Amino acid sequence: MTHSSLPERIRRDFPILSRTVHGKPLVYLDNAASAQKPLAVIEAQREYLSNYHANIHRGAHHLAQLATEAYESTRQKIANHIGAYTTDEVIFTAGSTDAINLVAQSWGRTNIAEGDTILVTQMEHHANIVPWQMLCEEKRARLIPIAVHPDGTLDLDDLDQALRQHEPKLVGVVHASNTLGTINPVEAVCRAAKAAGAITVVDGSQALPHLAINMQTIGCDFYVATGHKAYGPTGVGFLWGRKALLNAMPPWRGGGEMIHSVSFEGTTYNEIPHKFEAGTPHISGGIAFGVALDWMNGIGLESIHHHETELVHHAQSALETIPNLKVIGTANQKVGVVSMVVDGHHPYDLGTLLDGQGIAVRTGHHCTEPLMAHMGLSSGTLRMSFAAYTTREEIDRAVIALERAINMLN
Amino acid sequence: MSADLIASRQSEVIEEFSLFDDWMDKYEHLIELGKDVPEIDSGKKTDEHLIKGCQSRVWLAADEQHDGTVTFTADSDAIITKGLVGLMVRVLSGAEAQAIADADLQFLDTIGLHQHLSPTGSNGLASMVKQMKLYAAALAARRS
Numbered sequence: 001m002t003h004s005s006l007p008e009r010i011r012r013d014f015p016i017l018s019r020t021v022h023g024k025p026l027v028y029l030d031n032a033a034s035a036q037k038p039l040a041v042i043e044a045q046r047e048y049l050s051n052y053h054a055n056i057h058r059g060a061h062h063l064a065q066l067a068t069e070a071y072e073s074t075r076q077k078i079a080n081h082i083g084a085y086t087t088d089e090v091i092f093t094a095g096s097t098d099a100i101n102l103v104a105q106s107w108g109r110t111n112i113a114e115g116d117t118i119l120v121t122q123m124e125h126h127a128n129i130v131p132w133q134m135l136c137e138e139k140r141a142r143l144i145p146i147a148v149h150p151d152g153t154l155d156l157d158d159l160d161q162a163l164r165q166h167e168p169k170l171v172g173v174v175h176a177s178n179t180l181g182t183i184n185p186v187e188a189v190c191r192a193a194k195a196a197g198a199i200t201v202v203d204g205s206q207a208l209p210h211l212a213i214n215m216q217t218i219g220c221d222f223y224v225a226t227g228h229k230a231y232g233p234t235g236v237g238f239l240w241g242r243k244a245l246l247n248a249m250p251p252w253r254g255g256g257e258m259i260h261s262v263s264f265e266g267t268t269y270n271e272i273p274h275k276f277e278a279g280t281p282h283i284s285g286g287i288a289f290g291v292a293l294d295w296m297n298g299i300g301l302e303s304i305h306h307h308e309t310e311l312v313h314h315a316q317s318a319l320e321t322i323p324n325l326k327v328i329g330t331a332n333q334k335v336g337v338v339s340m341v342v343d344g345h346h347p348y349d350l351g352t353l354l355d356g357q358g359i360a361v362r363t364g365h366h367c368t369e370p371l372m373a374h375m376g377l378s379s380g381t382l383r384m385s386f387a388a389y390t391t392r393e394e395i396d397r398a399v400i401a402l403e404r405a406i407n408m409l410n
Numbered sequence: 411m412s413a414d415l416i417a418s419r420q421s422e423v424i425e426e427f428s429l430f431d432d433w434m435d436k437y438e439h440l441i442e443l444g445k446d447v448p449e450i451d452s453g454k455k456t457d458e459h460l461i462k463g464c465q466s467r468v469w470l471a472a473d474e475q476h477d478g479t480v481t482f483t484a485d486s487d488a489i490i491t492k493g494l495v496g497l498m499v500r501v502l503s504g505a506e507a508q509a510i511a512d513a514d515l516q517f518l519d520t521i522g523l524h525q526h527l528s529p530t531g532s533n534g535l536a537s538m539v540k541q542m543k544l545y546a547a548a549l550a551a552r553r554s
Contacts, residue, residue, distance in 0.1 A: 348466045357434070
C-alpha cells in the first residue's frame with residue numbers, strides 16, 4: 001500500500017472529519033494544538049464508563065480489578081512505546097505541562113540552589129519555560145535561553161558555549177517545535193548536556209504523534225508528553241524519568257494513592273510510580289490513551305512521519321506561490337507544522353477568514369512568545385499543522401482559502 | 411435618553427448586518443468598517459492606552475465631556491478586530507457615562523459575532539468593553 005493512501009484508509013475512523021463548519025466541509029489543520037480522536041479511542045472511553053467504571057488500585061471487587069488492569073495496561077503500553085527500561089519509570093500526569101511542573105517542583109526544588117543555572121532553548125513552549133522561571137525565582141537561580149537560527153534550527157554552538165560558560169544544572173529542550181516544526185537533535189543535545197554534568201528534560205509533546213521515540217537512544221533524564229496531541233483524550237500524559245532520579249525525588253502532591261502508611265505521627269510514601277500519583281486519576285482518559293497508542297502503532301509511526309513530511313513539502317511549495325508570504329521555520333527535519341506570515345496582514349485576520357471557509361488553523365504566538373519576539377514576529381504567525389488523516393486536497397483547499405482571505409483584506 | 415441612544419444604535423447595527431446571510435459577506439463588511447475607522451491619535455497609540463489581547467492588540471482612549479458623556483476612540487493592529495472595535499465605539503461613544511456602564515450589549519450576539527467577545531481575550535475586544543464600562547462607571551460615580 002502506498003503512503004498517499006494513508007488518509008483514505010483512516011479518515012473513516014474519525015467521525016468529526018465529516019462535519020461542516022459555517023456550512024463548509026471542515027478542514028482541520030490545528031493538529032499541533034490537539035489531534036482529533038479515532039472511533040477506537042471514543043469507544044474505549046464509552047466502554048469503560050458503561051461497563052467497568054470503578055476506582056483503581058484499591059477496591060477488592062471485580063470492577064475495580066478490571067479498571068485497574070486496563071489503566072495499568074496503558075502504563076505498560078507507554079513503557080513499550082518509548083523504550084523505557086522498566087514500567088515503573090512511567091508516571092501518569094495530566095499532560096506535558098503537569099509533568100514538567102512535577103520535575104520542577106520535585107527534582108528542581110531539591111537540586112536547584114541559589115546561583116545555579118538552567119538552560120532552555122529559545123523555541124520552548126511556555127510549558128517548558130514558566131515552571132523553570134518560577135523555580136528560579138524561588139531559588140534565586142538563573143534561566144538562560146539557547147539561541148535559535150533564523151531558519152528555525154537550534155544553535156548548537158550557542159548550546160556548547162552556554163554549557164561551558166554557565167555549567168547548568170539542567171537543560172530543557174523541545175523534541176519538536178510546535179511553532180516551527182523543527183525536529184531538534186535531542187540525542188546530541190542530551191549527550192552534550194550530560195558531558196557538562198547537566199540533567200536533561202525533553203518536551204516530547206509534538207514528537208509523540210509524529211515520531212518513533214526511544215528513551216534508550218535519546219539519552220535524556222526526563223521525557224514528557226501528552227495524550228491529546230497523539231489522538232488520545234485531553235487531561236492525560238506522562239513523565240518518564242530515570243529510575244534512580246525518580247526514587248531520589250520527594251513526592252510533589254500529597255494525598256491518597258501516593259502513600260504507604262499514614263498516621264499523624266508521620267507518613268511513609270509509596271514506591272514509584274505511585275509516589276507521584278496522588279488522588280484518583282483520569283481513568284477513562286488513561287485507558288483510552290493506551291488505545292490511541294495502539295491505534296498509532298497499528299498504522300506505524302514511520303508511515304505517519306513519511307506522510308506528514310510529504311504534506312509539509314506539498315504545503316510549503318504551494319504556499320510559495322502566494323506573494324509576500326514567508327514560511328517561518330524551514331529546517332530540513334520537521335514534523336507536520338507549517339508556520340507562516342503574510343506581509344501587511346495580521347495572522348488573526350487571516351485565521352478568522354479561514355475559519356469562515358471551514359479551515360481550522362491556529363494564529364498568534366502559539367505559547368512561544370519568547371521565540372516570536374526573538375524572530376521579530378510580534379503578531380505571531382498563522383500555523384497549519386497536519387496529522388495522519390490530513391490530505392493534500394485539504395491543504396490545496398486551505399491555500400485557495402488563504403488566497404481568498406488575502407484578497408478580501410487587500 | 412442615553413440608554414435609548416445605545417439601544418437604537420444597536421438596532422441600527424443589527425439591521426445593517428441583517429443584509430448579509432453569508433458568513434464571508436458579513437466579514438467583508440466588517441473589514442470595510444475596519445478600514446473606515448478613523449485612525450486613533452498617534453499620541454494615544456501608546457502603552458498607556460494599550461489593551462493587550464493574546465493575538466491582536468487594541469488601543470482605547472476615553473474622553474470625558476462637560477455634559478457627562480464619554481467619547482471613545484479606538485484602534486487595533488488587526489483589521490477585523492478594528493472593525494469590531496469600531497462597532498463598539500459607534501454604539502457607546504457620546505452616550506452618558508451611566509448608560510454606558512449599564513449598557514446591555516447584545517448586538518454582537520444577534521449579528522453572530524459573539525465569538526469575538528471570548529473571555530480568554532484572544533483579540534482584546536472583551537477587555538476593551540470591560541475598560542469602557544469601568545471608565546464610564548468610575549466617571550458616573552464621580553459625578554453623582
